[in-house]
Amino acid sequence: MISNNRQAIALISDHADPAAVIGTEEAGGQNVYVRQVGENLAALGWQVDMFTRKANPDDPTIVQHSPYCRTIRLKAGPETFIPRDRLFEHMPEFVKSFCDFQTSQAYYYPLLHTNYWLSAWAGLQLQQKTGIQLIHTYHSLGTVKYDAILEKPKIAQTRIATEKKILEQASCVVATSPQEKEILRTRVSQKGHIEIIPCGTDTSNFCAIPPLSARKKLGWHPQDKIVLYVGRFDPRKGIETLVRACAVLKNQGCDNLKLVIVGGSINDRIDGQERQRIEQIVQEMGLSEVTLFTGQVGHDLLPLYYSAADVCVIPSHYEPFGLVAIEAMACGTPVIASNVGGLRFTVLPEETGLLVSPKDVEAFAQAIERVLLDEVWAKKLRKQASANVNQRFTWNNVAIKLSHLYRYTLARTIMHEQPWNPPLTSPLWTPVPVAAEAKQLAV
Template sequence: MSQMNRQPIAIISDRADPAAEVVNQDVGGQNVYVRNVGETLAKLGWQVDMFTRKVHPDDAKIVQHSPHCRTIRLSAGPEEFIPKNDLFAYMPQFLEAFLKFQSKEGTNYPLVHTNYWLSGWVGLQLQELRNIQLVHTYHSLGIVKYQAAGYQPPIGETRLAIEKQILEQANCVVATSPQEQEALRKLVSETGEIRVISGGTDISNFRLLSKTEARLKLGFNPTERIVLYVGRFDPSKGLETLLQAGANCQARSQGNFRLVIAGGEDPDLEGDREEERIRILAQELELTENILFTGRLAHDILPFYYAAADVCVVPSYYEPFGLVAIEAMACGTPVVASNVGGLKFTVIPEETGLLVPPHDIAGFAAAIDRVLTDDVWARKMRKQASLRVRQNFSWAWVAGQLSDLYRCLLAKSIMNEQLWHLHLPKSTNASHVEVSATESAKLGKVS
């Protein structure tokens, strides 16, 4: 079997299914990250198993993405959607299911890459039980999110404690931007290894397209000034700020102004009520005639919406990376974004877009107007934005960086084990060696 020559690794994403369909399930940046990282790592020579929680009885237990990459759905609790704030109670069952699958397959995963704090807890247990090399990506930091939202759920204290433990005990934490690295150091812990490796996007799908052709395909007027938002209905995404800014744009008073809202509800936050709130606000601001709600869009049609837009707005109050921003830039669309988190890393002010303080209605209105009214500058930004993404945010680049990190950690782990064997007392018997090797490897893990 060809995978015998490949090193198996496990990627755990318990709450974000890498095999989920974009248009009809709770799919966000984490799903996209995990699936693309997994598939690209397989192309680089790894045997990749991606583990997630089974949320529907009819979902296939195993989805084969390519000969060397698959998603494995484990039963942990009822096979139904469970809000993320209620999922921690089922993580021991997830861990048990993972260990059973590993035993049944006879596969050893010397390295596990966990995603989000719930998966991170599973990784910490595996680190104790199996002495794995543990790599972790947060995707969202509890302390930053709670500060931005002004609210901490009942599970909050548990999450904060586990996120701190992950940073201090994992072999390496992958931050998707220098800003996330800074937040981890200042707000979570001063100890622990951090490597900055950004997220990415599919540059074969999100690419430069003709604005005229995109508008023709979508039925938009060629002369409309189109402002685009892509994302879920979530209070932390800042849609309220965007609508109020849109109502105050000078471009709106000049006519031919269209605000396009692309996205669906977030089941974790009773998003249907949030969408209703936004629709009511649009009526109150007399934006109904200017606004189009598209619902959730498939990834094959989304690039045409980016290309058709004059500007894409990301008004989030908190954003650890900002996938929408790089998708838009890949399509050559200037971005107006909040100067928070990873958006300060992905968007280069004056070159690929503009950054505005979150909640700043007047600031967003002025930034949108500036992009809409300066055609020469906007055309220049289209080229620069697309080039920046192609050079810095392709999945091939991201997976290459992760692959190098994995190999480094595994090599250090082997070296530590060899050094330990080299210094074994000659009188030590085999049974003591086996027990001591496990403990020594734990003590000698890469920090």
């Protein structure tokens, strides 16, 4: 039930179920983002309903995460897994189910925060019907994704058009890094409001554990030089580059090298083909004996893997933000990442890690070697990495900035002539009714 003392808002994440177990059927960074944002906004005084598509008939329709935050699964096509590239035809039913839910509960959400382009399409339909205030986070961009593939899917033009329309018509778009904002302006549209609010990480979970203690719990040798990858199997993640870089190091005589690859779906229908390809490359490079494929690892155990590693490598061809980078750094692990997208924002070169050109095997090998060989510098990186995340990338800070943005956006429904200038960096204020807030803005 909605609390009468709280402002109700809706987060829409069509394919990325906030209540899903991470690692199942495309569940990853977006699921974490929406769930953490929802729960932290509820802690700040909002009533948060997170809407997603029901993909399993055995899943409960409503999952209560906290007294004022819940996931609501809506009917949109058959209750089975459908890849996101084939979900668009079911989005009209998603919109209808959302409207039916509002009607059945006899309340109205004045603000929606949509996530990913499919949710953006749904949000635009609801905006047209009701004049709802609309905030959007992209998570990935079609204009960037389709540059990297030879054959574009049939849905490509619809996606690109929707991503342009949401930027131009939403109340505000949230970019997770200055680099994402730059891409939106140069490749999507010069119109629309954009505010930069980064992603965060749960620093109560992702925190430094003494490396030797972490290795002991995982059964790893204290003298191993551990290179870690965390993420799904996807050609755009650049795992092949990392494998070949480790082969270079091994051939150069790097002793005790161990490559640990964490991640992958529970079943193989999403990323099994890419995993098989990577396993074949590992074998061809003569790395089978020093490579560990762990499969899916729960978030409760991931801090052990990060803390036990000498370095975490993110060789992606593109990342809008890069949650893995801040998870690793929160655990005090230096990060070597591709010099692309939001990774240029999250990783501070020479302070928390290194940035190198994507797909450059030699550059990755040299960067990894530098961290592995210079123990004094690596120890300094560890300390700075953890401090940097705690200062810049906590979910509480993210929620505070989003809360400011939501209240400012709702207040502007009354003060239409007010110039766009949301106070995202102001101290946390006590929530006040929209009408009263409008008076504050008018001063």
